[in-house]
Amino acid sequence: MADTDREDEELFTEPSGTQSQPASLSTEDVSANTNGPNQDALFDDDPEDLFAEATEEVSLDSPERDILLSDGPSPAITPITPPTSVIAPRIGHTHDDMFTHSSFDEIEEEEVDDSFDINISVSDPEKVGDGMNAYMAYKVTTKTSMSLFKQREFSVKRRFSDFLGLHSKLASKYLHVGYIVPPAPEKSIVGMTKVKVGKEDQSSNEFVEKRRSALERYLMRTVKHHILLKDPDVLQFLESSELPRAVSTQALSSAGLLRMVNKAADAVNKMTIKMNESDAWFEEKQQHFESLDVQLRKLHISVESLVCHRKELSVNTAQFAKSAAMLGNSEDHTALSRALSQLAEVEEKMDQLHQDQANADFYLFSELLGDYVRLLAAVKGVFDHRIKTWQKWQDSQILLQKKREAEAKLQFTNKSDKLQQAKDEIKDEIEEMEGRVQQDERDFEQISRTIRKEVGRFEKERVKDFKTSIIKYLESLVLTQQQLIKYWEAFLPEAKAIS
Amino acid sequence: MMEGLDDGPDFLSEEDRAPRAVNVDLQTDATLQVDISDALSERDKVKFTVHTKSSLPNFKLNEFSVVRQHEEFIWLHDSFVENEEYAGYIIPPAPPRPDFDASREKLQKLGEGEGSMTKEEFTKMKQELEAEYLAIFKKTVAMHEVFLCRVAAHPVLRKDLNFHVFLEYNQDLSVRGKNKKEKLEDFFKNVVKSADGVLVAGVKDVDDFFEHEKTFLLEYHNRVKDASAKSDRMIRSHKNAADDINRIASSLYTLGTQDTTELCKFFLKVSELFEKTRKVESRVAADEDLKLSDLLKYYLRESQAAKDLLYRRSRSLVDYENANKALDKARSKNRDVLQAETSQQICCHKFEKISESAKQELIDFKTRRVAAFRKNLVELAELELKHAKGNLQLLQSCLGFMKTNT
Numbered sequence: 001m002a003d004t005d006r007e008d009e010e011l012f013t014e015p016s017g018t019q020s021q022p023a024s025l026s027t028e029d030v031s032a033n034t035n036g037p038n039q040d041a042l043f044d045d046d047p048e049d050l051f052a053e054a055t056e057e058v059s060l061d062s063p064e065r066d067i068l069l070s071d072g073p074s075p076a077i078t079p080i081t082p083p084t085s086v087i088a089p090r091i092g093h094t095h096d097d098m099f100t101h102s103s104f105d106e107i108e109e110e111e112v113d114d115s116f117d118i119n120i121s122v123s124d125p126e127k128v129g130d131g132m133n134a135y136m137a138y139k140v141t142t143k144t145s146m147s148l149f150k151q152r153e154f155s156v157k158r159r160f161s162d163f164l165g166l167h168s169k170l171a172s173k174y175l176h177v178g179y180i181v182p183p184a185p186e187k188s189i190v191g192m193t194k195v196k197v198g199k200e201d202q203s204s205n206e207f208v209e210k211r212r213s214a215l216e217r218y219l220m221r222t223v224k225h226h227i228l229l230k231d232p233d234v235l236q237f238l239e240s241s242e243l244p245r246a247v248s249t250q251a252l253s254s255a256g257l258l259r260m261v262n263k264a265a266d267a268v269n270k271m272t273i274k275m276n277e278s279d280a281w282f283e284e285k286q287q288h289f290e291s292l293d294v295q296l297r298k299l300h301i302s303v304e305s306l307v308c309h310r311k312e313l314s315v316n317t318a319q320f321a322k323s324a325a326m327l328g329n330s331e332d333h334t335a336l337s338r339a340l341s342q343l344a345e346v347e348e349k350m351d352q353l354h355q356d357q358a359n360a361d362f363y364l365f366s367e368l369l370g371d372y373v374r375l376l377a378a379v380k381g382v383f384d385h386r387i388k389t390w391q392k393w394q395d396s397q398i399l400l401q402k403k404r405e406a407e408a409k410l411q412f413t414n415k416s417d418k419l420q421q422a423k424d425e426i427k428d429e430i431e432e433m434e435g436r437v438q439q440d441e442r443d444f445e446q447i448s449r450t451i452r453k454e455v456g457r458f459e460k461e462r463v464k465d466f467k468t469s470i471i472k473y474l475e476s477l478v479l480t481q482q483q484l485i486k487y488w489e490a491f492l493p494e495a496k497a498i499s
Numbered sequence: 500m501m502e503g504l505d506d507g508p509d510f511l512s513e514e515d516r517a518p519r520a521v522n523v524d525l526q527t528d529a530t531l532q533v534d535i536s537d538a539l540s541e542r543d544k545v546k547f548t549v550h551t552k553s554s555l556p557n558f559k560l561n562e563f564s565v566v567r568q569h570e571e572f573i574w575l576h577d578s579f580v581e582n583e584e585y586a587g588y589i590i591p592p593a594p595p596r597p598d599f600d601a602s603r604e605k606l607q608k609l610g611e612g613e614g615s616m617t618k619e620e621f622t623k624m625k626q627e628l629e630a631e632y633l634a635i636f637k638k639t640v641a642m643h644e645v646f647l648c649r650v651a652a653h654p655v656l657r658k659d660l661n662f663h664v665f666l667e668y669n670q671d672l673s674v675r676g677k678n679k680k681e682k683l684e685d686f687f688k689n690v691v692k693s694a695d696g697v698l699v700a701g702v703k704d705v706d707d708f709f710e711h712e713k714t715f716l717l718e719y720h721n722r723v724k725d726a727s728a729k730s731d732r733m734i735r736s737h738k739n740a741a742d743d744i745n746r747i748a749s750s751l752y753t754l755g756t757q758d759t760t761e762l763c764k765f766f767l768k769v770s771e772l773f774e775k776t777r778k779v780e781s782r783v784a785a786d787e788d789l790k791l792s793d794l795l796k797y798y799l800r801e802s803q804a805a806k807d808l809l810y811r812r813s814r815s816l817v818d819y820e821n822a823n824k825a826l827d828k829a830r831s832k833n834r835d836v837l838q839a840e841t842s843q844q845i846c847c848h849k850f851e852k853i854s855e856s857a858k859q860e861l862i863d864f865k866t867r868r869v870a871a872f873r874k875n876l877v878e879l880a881e882l883e884l885k886h887a888k889g890n891l892q893l894l895q896s897c898l899g900f901m902k903t904n905t
Binding site: 288291292295296298299302303305306309310312313316317319320322323324326327329330331332333335336339340343459462463466467470471474475477478481482484485488489491492495496498499 | 730879884
């Protein structure tokens with residue numbers, strides 16, 4: 001008891017306002033069978049119940065948590081149904097409190113902003129091993145004041161497949177209930193092979209830097225999600241020095257193939273399901289995201305083209321600089337010769353400037369757009385899951401109807417010997433189906449609620465992300481112009497000095 | 500100067516047109532002033548209106564204009580080259596043929612692709628291409644004008660009869676372009692000339708001045724050629740980048756009109772910014788083209804003309820030396836001595852005449868070159884600064900607005 005009391009204190013003395021949310025979340029640690037969050041417990045809308053739950057919770061330092069965390073990696077395939085152990089306690093409870101629930105969530109959101117203080121950096125890529133088995137190890141450093149973590153600053157070494165493994169676990173736990181899980185950076189067989197083979201050249205360095213930056217952004221996006229941040233897999237990823245190797249993430253493994261098959265099946269299913277949308281909000285949002293996707297892709301292509309042309313400009317400027325220097329050398333008028341050499345120097349500096357600007361174009365603008373194109377795919381996935389959940393509910397209803405019809409039929413049969421037994425059986429089945437239908441309906445409403453919240457959160461993030469990045473990008477453009485002015489101002493008197 | 504930033508198609512500001520000789524620094528002489536006052540672009544030819552103001556007695560009027568086409572300029576240039584009397588001068592390089600093919604092709608492609616883009620995009624691209632066409636047009640006018648001004652400024656060439664006919668005769672000169680046979684002849688002549696040039700170049704010159712000039716010009720010409728090519732490539736990349744910014748601005752605009760969050764205002768502002776900076780970037784590329792590329796291209800042609808002069812001089816030196824040898828032979832055999840003597844004297848006289856004028860020409864060439872580079876490099880730097888400052892102001896005002904509104 002003492003342990004949990006201390007635990008209570010720890011959680012409840014956080015500097016921010018209400019502490020309800022963290023408490024409810026940690027209840028997910030309790031049931032060892034959970035493959036995902038305890039859905040209903042998460043959206044605990046009755047404060048009294050909350051505190052009751054708290055007495056059962058497990059301290060973050062308890063041995064049970066370690067056992068939980070040492071479970072093998074979650075399967076890559078998404079289970080649609082949450083485990084039945086979760087369903088039982090909450091039948092008939094959630095409906096009444098839907099309205100208090102939404103305002104509760106608002107409080108949740110505000111509170112998160114106040115207490116969110118965590119910064120993750122990915123650095124120091126180093127090659128481990130040789131030949132085709134080599135891989136890049138990245139240092140993941142977390143700096144935080146949140147009490148969720150054991151220390152304020154700590155680092156671990158991770159490789160790319162670890163990140164993919166983390167995403168895979170989070171996706172399997174949260175996507176099907178409506179959370180927008182940030183996608184992991186893309187694999188690149190070509191890029192990685194060059195690095196493995198040991199080519200220490202410009203392009204492989206650029207590849208590693210590109211990947212490092214992408215991994216960093218991925219982690220930051222993941223921890224910015226107040227629910228994902230508290231997921232034990234995330235915590236383990238950030239904190240624990242040893243991580244079981246995620247083999248199911250390999251593209252060509254059996255798990256990988258199974259994933260591809262599932263994706264194809266999903267795509268086919270999606271095309272055949274026609275949902276009766278009762279809520280215009282969802283249709284509107286879907287259309288909004290669809291057109292946003294189209295526009296972002298178009299913009300992304302233009303920005304990538306700009307990066308390419310700017311790099312070309314840099315190369316051509318460097319070549320021109322050399323050529324101008326040669327011309328200056330062969331010019332026999334001394335003052336003009338000197339001026340041409342100065343021009344060559346200016347152009348050389350401009351070449352570096354263009355190179356830097358091209359990098360800014362890429363990291364601040366192009367990658368932002370690329371990230372969002374992939375994020376929108378995750379958003380789309382979540383909407384699709386909702387449709388699937390609806391379909392499941394419909395299917396259950398149909399099944400229930402069939403069973404009821406079967407029951408009615410039984411009333412008129414003449415086989416008296418097995419009749420009572422059959423009647424009892426079917427009564428049981430009907431009761432079970434009724435339960436299932438209710439659960440499915442709740443699941444559907446749940447995922448709908450979650451998506452609404454998630455979309456709100458996503459849009460807020462999007463606005464912040466774009467504003468921040470674009471302002472940074474414009475600042476890079478300002479810097480370039482300021483440098484340009486410096487260089488040409490230095491050159492002008494040289495040109496004027498030609499006599 | 501900032502008001503020029505929002506102009507649509509007008510890339511070349513007035514400052515580029517007013518001092519007539521864009522690439523060459525020439526003294527304007529009241530006795531003979533030539534300029535191209537107007538030009539008309541027709542289907543596949545350009546008609547230049549050549550306007551002359553002169554106080555010289557050989558012209559009927561003091562001020563008059565004629566219409567000339569590119570072929571007539573070439574005819575005039577070739578007549579100078581073929582004139583033995585002018586062997587000792589740097590013949591002003593002929594203006595390049597007006598080439599609108601690339602631009603015309605792009606306009607055609609745009610017309611074909613009209614259905615696949617929005618009305619705004621189409622209008623924008625059409626404006627861009629029309630501006631490009633206009634820029635090329637202005638350039639070709641300038642280059643033809645420079646040629647005429649160079650001739651008018653040359654103390655000897657300005658008196659040439661063909662030149663006067665060119666300026667004054669208000670009928671068609673009936674100069675046809677060279678037919679295939681003549682072009683082939685020209686080609687062979689050039690081949691022979693370059694082979695000969697190599698042989699002649701190998702002959703070491705007694706005169707230090709010319710020896711130095713020969714080495715200098717050879718190297719200089721090659722390096723200018725390289726610099727000109729690299730400069731073109733650099734400017735093309737610059738134009739491509741500006742085009743990308745144009746497309747980015749359009750996409751941002753669409754995003755801004757469709758977004759449901761507070762980002763819509765943001766996108767619209769950034770789109771507006773990029774529209775403006777894109778125009779500035781295009782101007783930077785255009786100015787670099789004018790002040791740098793064109794300068795280098797012009798001096799590529801002039802250095803070739805100077806090389807041709809040196810070749811002619813070397814040729815006459817070889818002829819002179821051969822005539823000397825022939826004279827010695829004739830004297831030793833005591834046969835056709837008078838003939839050999841006359842021939843030797845002619846060669847000697849020719850050689851000395853060429854050498855004398857060549858020396859002055861080459862000194863003038865250097866002066867002109869230095870002045871032209873100075874003018875263009877200064878103007879280049881000033882324009883780069885102007886545009887960078889303009890860009891900076893646009894960026895900073897946009898940033899300021901955005902930071903206060905978040």
